[in-house]
Amino acid sequence: MKTDIIKQEVIELISELFKDKGFDVDILEHVNLIDGLEMDSITFISIVVEVEAHFNIEVPDDMLLFENFKCVDDIVSVIEHELLKKSEGIENGET
Amino acid sequence: MNKQLKKVIEYANKHSEYYQTLFLNNQIDCNNISELTFNKIPIMTKLDYKLNVKKIIVDEYQYNHINFLNKITTSGSSGIPLTIYFEPREYTISNLILWRLRKKWYGVNPYDKMCAFTSDLAINGIVMDAQDVYIRGNKMFFSKIKISRESISSYFQHIQKFSPNWLYIQPSVMMNLYSYMCEENLKLPDSLTYIELFGENVSYHFLKKLKQYYRNIDIAVMYGAKEFNAIALMCPCGKMHILDNNVFIETNDNNEIIVTGLVNTKVPIIRYNLQDRITLKENFLCKCGIQGSIIEEIIGRSCNIEYIDDNITSDLLKWIIEKVNYLYSECIYEYRLCSVKENKIVVGIYLNNSYLSWKKIISEEIKKYFRSFLSTSKAVEIVILNNCDVSLQSGKFKY
Numbered sequence: 485m486k487t488d489i490i491k492q493e494v495i496e497l498i499s500e501l502f503k504d505k506g507f508d509v510d511i512l513e514h515v516n517l518i519d520g521l522e523m524d525s526i527t528f529i530s531i532v533v534e535v536e537a538h539f540n541i542e543v544p545d546d547m548l549l550f551e552n553f554k555c556v557d558d559i560v561s562v563i564e565h566e567l568l569k570k571s572e573g574i575e576n577g578e579t
Numbered sequence: 580m581n582k583q584l585k586k587v588i589e590y591a592n593k594h595s596e597y598y599q600t601l602f603l604n605n606q607i608d609c610n611n612i613s614e615l616t617f618n619k620i621p622i623m624t625k626l627d628y629k630l631n632v633k634k635i636i637v638d639e640y641q642y643n644h645i646n647f648l649n650k651i652t653t654s655g656s657s658g659i660p661l662t663i664y665f666e667p668r669e670y671t672i673s674n675l676i677l678w679r680l681r682k683k684w685y686g687v688n689p690y691d692k693m694c695a696f697t698s699d700l701a702i703n704g705i706v707m708d709a710q711d712v713y714i715r716g717n718k719m720f721f722s723k724i725k726i727s728r729e730s731i732s733s734y735f736q737h738i739q740k741f742s743p744n745w746l747y748i749q750p751s752v753m754m755n756l757y758s759y760m761c762e763e764n765l766k767l768p769d770s771l772t773y774i775e776l777f778g779e780n781v782s783y784h785f786l787k788k789l790k791q792y793y794r795n796i797d798i799a800v801m802y803g804a805k806e807f808n809a810i811a812l813m814c815p816c817g818k819m820h821i822l823d824n825n826v827f828i829e830t831n832d833n834n835e836i837i838v839t840g841l842v843n844t845k846v847p848i849i850r851y852n853l854q855d856r857i858t859l860k861e862n863f864l865c866k867c868g869i870q871g872s873i874i875e876e877i878i879g880r881s882c883n884i885e886y887i888d889d890n891i892t893s894d895l896l897k898w899i900i901e902k903v904n905y906l907y908s909e910c911i912y913e914y915r916l917c918s919v920k921e922n923k924i925v926v927g928i929y930l931n932n933s934y935l936s937w938k939k940i941i942s943e944e945i946k947k948y949f950r951s952f953l954s955t956s957k958a959v960e961i962v963i964l965n966n967c968d969v970s971l972q973s974g975k976f977k978y
Contacts, residue, residue: 501690504717525671530690532675533682542679545672545842 485567490539491560497534498556502527518554528553535559541566583841584827585612588620591847594637598847622837623851625659628806636664637845648846652901653805658915660904663805666845670808673842676825677801677809684815684867685773685797691744692770694737696723696752698898712737719743723752724898724952731759738768745773750781757789767793777801780877802877804853807840811874814867819874828872830859896926899948903941910934910941913964922957924949927964938963 491513499509502521517523517531531553536542543562552562591598592609602609607616628635633645640648649670651663665673681687697720712734713720719741721734735756738746746767748756753776760767774789774796781800789798799813807826811819821828827839834856840848856878864870900914913929926945930938942961949959 501688525667525674526689528671529675529678530688533678533688536679537682548672548675549668 487560487564490563491556493538494535494556494559494563497538498531501530501534513556515556516554517556518550523550523553531559535563539563539567541570580612580614580617581827581841583824584617584839587839587841587844587847588612588617588849590637590844591849594639595635595847596638597631597634598849600634620850622831623849625661625852625854628848628851629659629661632662632664632846635846635848637847640664640666640845651805659913660900660909660911661806664846665843669842669845673808673825673840676822676842677803677812680812680814680820680822681773681775684812685745685775685799687745687773690717692717692719692741693745693747694719694721694741694743695747696721696734696749698723714741723749724895726752726755728755728759731755735759735765742768742770744770745775746771747775747777749778750776750785751779753789754785757792761792767796771796773797773799775799775801777803802874804838806848806851806853807838807843810836810838814865814869816866818863818865818867819877820865820867820869821872821874823871828859830857834858834878895949895952899945900928902948903944906944907934907937907941910937915964917962923960924957925960925962927962929964935963 495509495512498517499512505521515521517527521527523531528550532543532548541563543566547562547565551558553559588598589609589612592602601607601621605619605621607619609616633641636645636648645664647667648664649667651665653661653663678689695718711720711722719737721737753774759765772795774793776786776798777800786798786800797815799815800819801809801813802811802819803809809822810826810828811821813819823841825840825842827841829837829850831837831852836853836855836857836859838848838851838853840851858875858878859872860875861872862870863873865873896914896916900911904911910931910933911928912931915927917925917927919925926949928941928945930941934941942963945961946959
């Protein structure tokens with residue numbers, strides 16, 4: 485899956501999730517989610533749960549750090565990493 | 580052997596004074612952990628945890644660094660108020676494990692609007708009084724200390740107005756809500772898609788009744804403990820799947836559930852007797868696609884405090900003890916309902932040594948709160964206990 489498409493889908497997920505907060509979708513891409521969204525553990529879990537469900541991945545415990553989810557680009561990197569691991573697993577015949 | 584379990588034990592051995600001593604005294608070789616060596620680890624009781632928690636906490640969080648840990652208080656229906664410590668990131672991961680399943684099976688997210696009933700004294704540091712309603716962001720909390728027809732009617736109206744996506748509710752409260760709604764021919768708001776029952780045993784028949792009445796709403800049971808967060812969640816097929824990324828479960832000869840936390844490595848809890856009795860089925864292949872251990876039945880608590888007076892349950896006693904402990908800095912070490920008769924209730928409390936000279940004041944404080952809830956004909960006596968051993972006394976206070 486191309487980076488641009490992943491990025492767009494992540495932006496849509498986050499803006500849908502926090503639509504009540506009235507964020508401008510155009511700037512969401514550039515916002516520091518820890519400061520801008522006042523990310524706490526609930527926000528963090530919300531984002532992880534939606535991202536995992538949407539992209540059909542499971543983020544391993546050692547990657548579950550606020551720092552890895554502080555902006556859209558960081559989230560995209562995590563997703564790409566997990567999708568790659570998944571496709572390599574499929575190629576190697578892992579179940 | 581479970582890799583995560585091994586990791587928890589090895590880490591506890593390296594960093595926790597309590598476990599270093601425990602393993603040494605029991606000749607447990609943590610460099611060579613097998614099922615056999617794991618079974619040699621002594622079972623921890625709630626009292627063990629309470630007395631030793633400062634030594635259980637790993638070296639990294641000793642002294643002032645303890646302030647970096649999350650603190651969760653539980654009064655517990657076993658009669659021992661506990662403070663549970665959890666490293667914040669591990670606490671988040673532990674919660675995430677439950678949320679993944681809630682999202683997958685029931686489509687809910689932490690940001691969805693929720694209504695919950697609680698017997699906790701405080702929400703986010705704000706002290707709740709009985710029959711309070713408290714809103715924080717997308718969550719509405721109701722106090723469940725005294726559930727009556729009036730309070731249920733009021734709560735129902737709040738729920739209608741708030742239009743939550745899901746309800747987090749104890750079976751006893753749900754029973755009251757369900758009865759009220761049946762009598763008045765009422766509906767829950769259309770926004771509500773999921774009800775999660777927690778905190779008490781649920782009978783199969785009651786669950787079936789609820790599912791028939793609330794046809795368009797998913798209903799599930801969650802079984803957990805503040806020491807570990809969620810232990811099991813009911814899937815859409817009706818099976819209670821153990822969250823085996825979060826906990827490792829065994830049962831003893833009395834069918835008591837023995838839990839080891841797999842996420843909380845900084846304050847490890849290994850082979851902890853939760854005092855609930857269950858039947859476990861291992862390696863069950865469910866139609867939902869998950870294969871693993873399920874809880875077939877939750878038989879009940881080994882020590883159960885039931886009704887005090889009419890509709891007032893042991894939650895009231897818990898709430899009062901928690902309130903007094905809040906006012907007098909954890910003065911009550913342990914408590915129990917010694918007897919309930921037609922015209923008298925006797926509550927035993929075991930005071931922290933520093934508060935022994937305050938026993939009269941503390942007794943009056945407890946009585947004052949009781950009087951505001953009980954009928955005037957009922958006297959309340961407070962007995963100061965000299966020695967408490969809940970494990971010896973468990974199961975002895977049934978009414």
